[in-house]
Amino acid sequence: MxxxxxxxxxxxxxxxxxxxxxxxxxxxxxxxxxxxxxxxxxxxxxxxxxxxxxxxxxxxxxxxxxxxxxxxxxxxxxxxxxxxxxxxxxxxxxxxxxxxxxxxxxxxxxxxxxxxxxxxxxxxxxxxxxxxxxxxxxxxxxxxxxxxxxxxxxxxxxxxxxxxxxxxxxxxxxxxxxxxxxxxxxxxxxxxxxxxxxxxxxxxxxxxxxxxxxxxxxxxxxxxxxxxxxxxxxxxxxxxxxxxxxxxxxxxxLGLGGAGPEIISCPACGRTEVDIEKIVNELQAKLSAFGTQQGAKPFKLAVMGCVVNGPGEAEDADLAIAFGRKEGLLYKNAKPLRKVASKDAVNELIKEWKKLCQKS
Ligand code: SF4
The missing domain is CATH 3.20.20.20 (Dihydropteroate synthase-like)
Structure with missing residues (x-):
């Protein structure tokens, strides 16, 4: 819509x-x-x-x-x-x-x-x-x-x-x-x-x-x-x-701008093998620290607990990560980019988000 x-x-x-x-x-x-x-x-x-x-x-x-x-x-x-x-x-x-x-x-x-x-x-x-x-x-x-x-x-x-x-x-x-x-x-x-x-x-x-x-x-x-x-x-x-x-x-x-990147994340369930809540909170805090520009492009970042919905959400997101036990698969513009260790996921997402911002 x-x-x-x-x-x-x-x-x-x-x-x-x-x-x-x-x-x-x-x-x-x-x-x-x-x-x-x-x-x-x-x-x-x-x-x-x-x-x-x-x-x-x-x-x-x-x-x-x-x-x-x-x-x-x-x-x-x-x-x-x-x-x-x-x-x-x-x-x-x-x-x-x-x-x-x-x-x-x-x-x-x-x-x-x-x-x-x-x-x-x-x-x-x-x-x-x-x-x-x-x-x-x-x-x-x-x-x-x-x-x-x-x-x-x-x-x-x-x-x-x-x-x-x-x-x-x-x-x-x-x-x-x-x-x-x-x-x-x-x-x-x-x-x-x-x-x-x-x-x-x-x-x-x-x-x-x-x-x-x-x-x-x-x-x-x-x-x-x-x-x-x-x-x-x-x-x-x-x-x-x-x-x-x-x-x-x-x-x-609503896709009307305003908050810098939009983070979408799964609610976690019995399949989740990483602490999604902690990862999302850390990601949000670090992104918020960069501030927001009026009218800035609102990139979408998806953080998913497993591969059930990870690849699907990655198709709609500018950046996404689908976690396994100790690592996650990072996606950029719907394409798999590389595997990253779970402990490095937030910093890797921010690194790629900065590259997107530079290009936009
Ligand atoms: S994406 Fe995976 S871990 Fe997250 S809620 Fe759905 S099934 Fe559970």
């Missing part, structure tokens, strides 16, 4: 562009006060190392907004300012160098205030994310008992987008975040039918980290498989680097 990405308007966020022609950008958010700019810089630099393409920071007051300038000077990826309640902070953030503004229609909605923001955003050529959240839907839609939760978000988003377009602003990205998987899917599907702006996928308030990862994988996986989604954040009650790692796995599982 080949995923046909939805055609959308191209939107530039600093040096990164999103939209149908561009790789799906994985985002995260700094989880320290923005005014503590040294801590924020350190966290964002750590996110850059694991492949974060866009980072968002919370702007609660003018001190946070002014910190944007210092942070921007120390990081390489585009920075988004997250604004709620106070439209003047959006103005400060734009002047301080934010590459995009996230506005919440639930708390910044007066036309004159939005007009002031768009006028400056236009001057600085930066986009606005219309960032709906199920916890702060504008009241007019929140208490409409006739609308399902997902459609409340969609109606509110369309309303806000129309207001922006009426004031001749169309440098727009839209997000519709719920904590419920089915509502999230319904909301983004409906929005994708009704607007041509890029969609920022994500859930909100996902709960315990493991549950959040699964909910995100299910909701985002379904939407991405339907070609919906131009940028994403896996919101987790966890370290921000973990959000990037899971986002990369979701994209890579």
């Amino acid at each position: 080949i995923i046909q990405r939805r055609k959308t308007k191209e939107i530039k966020i600093g040096t990164t562009a999103i939209g149908a022609r561009h790789p799906i950008a994985i985002q995260s958010m700094a989880k320290v006060p923005t005014k503590n700019y040294r801590e924020a810089i350190s966290q964002i630099q750590s996110l850059e190392k694991v492949g974060c393409a866009i980072v968002r920071v919370a702007i609660l007051d003018e001190e946070d907004a002014h910190a944007i300038t210092r942070i921007k000077n120390a990081i390489r990826i585009p920075l988004v300012a997250d604004i709620h309640f106070n439209w003047k902070l959006a103005v400060c953030a734009i002047k301080a160098g934010a590459d995009k503004i996230r506005l919440n229609p639930g708390n910044i909605y007066k036309k004159q205030e939005v007009k002031e923001i768009t006028s400056l955003a236009r001057e600085y050529a930066i986009p606005i994310r219309v960032g709906l959240n199920s916890g702060s839907i504008p009241k007019i839609f929140r208490y409409n008992a006739k609308l399902r939760p997902a459609l409340k978000l969609v109606r509110a988003a369309l309303d806000y987008v129309k207001m922006l377009e009426d004031i001749h602003f169309n440098n727009i990205v839209v997000s519709l975040k719920c904590s419920n998987v089915l509502d999230t899917i319904e909301a983004y599907q409906a929005m994708a039918e009704k607007c041509g702006y890029p969609l920022h996928l994500g859930l909100t308030a996902t709960g315990f980290s493991d549950v959040g990862k699964i909910k995100s994988a299910v909701a985002l996986g379904i939407l991405l498989s339907q070609g919906i989604g131009d940028t994403l954040r896996v919101s987790l009650t966890d370290r921000p680097e973990e959000e990037i790692r899971i986002g990369q796995y979701i994209l890579s599982s």
Whole structure:
């Protein structure tokens, strides 16, 4: 199956562009006060190392907004300012160098205030994310008992987008975040039918980290498989680097890039004569240490416990190994390459993976 990405308007966020022609950008958010700019810089630099393409920071007051300038000077990826309640902070953030503004229609909605923001955003050529959240839907839609939760978000988003377009602003990205998987899917599907702006996928308030990862994988996986989604954040009650790692796995599982090599491995059984779990964990850790390049070719590496399924999986993988007792047969591009000792398997796979990367 080949995923046909939805055609959308191209939107530039600093040096990164999103939209149908561009790789799906994985985002995260700094989880320290923005005014503590040294801590924020350190966290964002750590996110850059694991492949974060866009980072968002919370702007609660003018001190946070002014910190944007210092942070921007120390990081390489585009920075988004997250604004709620106070439209003047959006103005400060734009002047301080934010590459995009996230506005919440639930708390910044007066036309004159939005007009002031768009006028400056236009001057600085930066986009606005219309960032709906199920916890702060504008009241007019929140208490409409006739609308399902997902459609409340969609109606509110369309309303806000129309207001922006009426004031001749169309440098727009839209997000519709719920904590419920089915509502999230319904909301983004409906929005994708009704607007041509890029969609920022994500859930909100996902709960315990493991549950959040699964909910995100299910909701985002379904939407991405339907070609919906131009940028994403896996919101987790966890370290921000973990959000990037899971986002990369979701994209890579769908062949949409994102995580460097994809490792497939057998679950092991009574035939297995090596410690597959240990080998796969070591391989993953060593590959992760190389970091991830946005849009890098996602090679597939198969680690199989025996020859029952090894040769078959090797046909679909760029690199594969099928283990016997003390050695494994290494395959490259579906052809047997050489036998390697089990204890050397991880290093041999990495050696061959590096050769593939050099050629791609
Ligand atoms: S590939 Fe072999 S070792 Fe792995 S689960 Fe299948 S039969 Fe068992």
